[in-house]
Amino acid sequence: MPRDSTKHTFLVATILCLVCSLVVSGAAVGLRQKQQANKELDKKTNILSVAGLYREGDSVDEQWEKVTPRLIDLATGEPVDPQMIDPESYDQRKAASDPSMSVEIPAEHPLPGIKRRGKYAEVYEIYDGGRLDQVVLPIYGKGLWSTLWGFISLDSDFNTIRGLTFYEHGETPGLGGEVDNPDWKQQWKSKIAYDDSGDVQIEVVKGAAPQGSDSQVDGLSGATITARGVSALVQYWLGEDGFGPYLDRQRSNGGQDGQ
Ligand SMILES: Cc1cc2nc3c(=O)[nH]c(=O)nc-3n(C[C@H](O)[C@H](O)[C@H](O)COP(=O)(O)O)c2cc1C
Structure with a gap:
């Protein structure tokens, strides 16, 4: 040829x-x-x-030994029987699009831009000397362009924030992408999530947060939509339709659910 x-x-x-x-x-x-x-x-x-x-350089698996993952039923806050649902294979993202594994998000507790959520969620309890020291909760919600996926950590008083981070999002670098800025993330540390009556008070404001405020975080310059999304998603997940029942349960039993 x-x-x-x-x-x-x-x-x-x-x-x-x-x-x-x-x-x-x-x-x-x-x-x-x-x-x-x-x-x-x-x-x-x-x-x-x-x-x-x-700690960078140390084995992550060794450091992970301090963490106890637990699958919980968001409606009751109770741990899910591993015989019923295998925590290893449960995928909260997939569950949200499976009608039998998810529920509608109610209008009175909105998670803007998101209609359903999985019935169950994995929480990460961290014990120190047999006492619950802090709990890390998975959080997500819409920004401007994307869904932001992250974690928030609460102290054993289930009220003081230890940290917040997003590990996946598609917001614009330099604008909404400033959610990854270490200085901005640092602001979340030691903020108080709930007011005296137990309502979620933590919020991201537009512009600078008032000096000394223990419940407000600076907005993101030129990225008000992302900032508003972060505020709304944190409020949803700490609220009644999110981890509220789990946190109430922990408060009432003094963090003795596990161990
Ligand atoms: C190319 C481009 C990318 C943008 N990316 C974001 C973003 O990631 N997050 C966001 O909230 N706003 C973003 N904006 C700006 C929004 O359209 C909107 O103007 C802004 O959220 C308003 O915030 P401000 O009131 O702080 O200026 C972007 C705008 C342009 C033109």
Whole structure:
């Protein structure tokens, strides 16, 4: 077959496509386990970081021994029987789009832009000398362009914030992406989540938070929509339709649910 014929060109292009698709699909399948392991490592690192426990260079698995993951029923705050749902395989994101595993988000406790949420959520309890020291909660909600996925850590008084971090979002770098700015994240530390009557008071304000405020965090300049989204999602997850029942339960039993 002459090399410059149409047939030859198509033959070469077809073989090239086949080889490339085999390489790409082979890599995708072969690396799936590694990707999964890296995702798990990243999640653990973020949880340890928001809890202020992450030490770079030390084994994450060793540091993770301090953390007790627990799957809870958001409606009651009670731990879910592992015989009923395997915490290892429960995926809160997938559950939100499965009608049998999710519930509608009520209008009176909105999570803007999100209609359903999984019935269950994994919480991460951190014990120190047998006493619950802090609890890390997964949080998510809409910003301007994307869903922001993160964690918030609460002290054993279930009121003082120890830290907040987002590990995945698609907000604009330099604008909404400033949610990753360490100085901004630092502001969340030691803020008080609830007022004296138990209502969520923590909020991100527009502009600078009043000096000395223990319940307000600075807005994000040029990114009011992202900032408003963060405020709303934190308020939702700390509220009655989010982790409220779990936190109430912990408060009433003095954090003795686990261990
Ligand atoms: C290219 C581009 C990217 C933007 N990215 C964001 C963003 O990530 N988050 C956000 O809240 N606003 C973003 N904005 C700005 C919003 O459109 C809106 O103007 C802003 O949230 C208003 O905030 P301000 O009142 O602090 O100026 C972006 C605007 C442009 C033009």
